[in-house]
Amino acid sequence: MHFIDEATITVRSGDGGRGCVSFRREKFVPRGGPDGGDGGNGGSVLIEVSPNLSTLLDFRYRNLFKAARGQHGMGKNMHGKGAPDRRIAVPPGTIITDADTGEVLADLTRPGETLLVAKGGRGGRGNSAFTSSVNQAPDQAEPGRPGRERRLRLELKLIAEIGLIGLPNAGKSTLISRISRAHPKIADYPFTTLSPVLGVVSHRDEEIVVADLPGLIEGAHRGVGLGHRFLRHAERTGGLIHLLDASQDSDGIVAAYRTIRDEMEKFGPELAARPTLLAFTKMDLTGARENAERALAEIGHQAGEIHFISAATGEGIAPLLDGMLALRKGQTDVA
Structure with missing residues (x-):
């Protein structure tokens, strides 16, 4: 299943109910005073953050959301009921x-956070509201105010403390499946991870939320491949683990490293400056250590910033998790 992280929806708040024109009709009172009630307010449309959701998948199948109109006013000064709000x-x-003006209305991050996106129409006044000293029997009432319709664009950025980045097949999915309770589907071909996966990692009595992010290719900053989708989610993380596949030769490792760094820098300086650790993967394979060390000499990072790991055998996993904890707390030297 593809990760749904963008959607366009239409919302419409409810119209206000119309006011009522009515007069009291009582025995022996041929024409009583006005008693038309007010109309109820239309329902508003609100967007609310739910901690139980992780994608925008629901909006693929439904993109129109309406609130109900307010009840009309009635005689005997009975006011119409207001319609309930519609919550999305x-x-x-x-x-x-x-979606029409491009104005960013809100960045919703906290569970329970709510945004009013379309206020319901106000109910119209009944004729009893128009009584005055010069008009004891008004026969006018107001219609309800119309609701508001607008198009909204929803864009999801994952919220995770640590993001795993690297070219396709760098070993991100294998690593996150080993260290967390997430179980991404894994296969040996580029762009295996078509959707970001959140995993909760338990280590030293602490929990870290880690995102396995889709692989990058050259041109991602322009939207090539998964492009901006990947980079958008990477922006949310507090720190990054840059995974490099040590099963390829040193030239390939250096090229992979530079591709990722270049794309991040082109996307934005803030993303490129995000605290980042390097981790060489697949160290259980023949020649991996030599490949990694030759690549390091050209990349030029200090040894303290490097991890050598194998998700298959568990080599280097515990020190990497220690590095993740330190990275999250801002207590480590990073690239």
């Missing part, structure tokens, strides 16, 4: 933008 649930990390 979205996952944490959803950015709401007006």
Whole structure:
């Protein structure tokens, strides 16, 4: 299943109910005073963050959301009931933008956070509201105010403390499946991870939320491949683990490293400056150590910033998890 992280929806708040023109009709009172009630307010449309959601998948199949209109006013000064608000649930990390103007309305990150996106129409006044000293029997009432319709763009950015980055097949999915309770589907071909996967890693009595992010290719900053989708999610993380496949030769490792760094720098300086650790993967394979050390000499990082790991055998996993904890707390030297 593909990860759904963008959607466009239409919302419409409810019209206000119309006011009522009515007069009291009582025995022996041929024409009583006005008693037309007010109309009820239309329902508003609100967007609310739900901690139970992690994608925008629901909006693929439904993109129109309406609130009900207010009840009309009635005689005997009976006011119409206001319509209930319509609430639309979205996952944490959803950015709401007006699709027509491009205005960013909110960046919703906290569970329970709510945004009013279309206020319901006000109910019209009944004729009893128009009584005055010069008009004891008004026969006018107001119609309800119309609701508001607008198009909204929803854009989801994952919220994770640590993000795993690297070219396709760098070993991100294998690593996260080993260290966390997430179980991504894994296969040996590029772009295996078509959707970001969140995993909760338990280590030293602490928990870390780690995101396995889709692989990058050259040109991602322009939207090539998974492009901006990947980079958008990477922006949310507090720190990054850059995974490099040590089963390839040193030239390939250096090229992979530079591709990722170049794409991040082109996307934005803040992303490129995010605290990042390097981890060479697949160290259980023949020649991996030599490949990694030759690549390191050209990349030029200090040894303290490097991890050598094998998700298959468990080599280097515990020190890497220690590095993740330190990275999250800002207590480590990073690239």
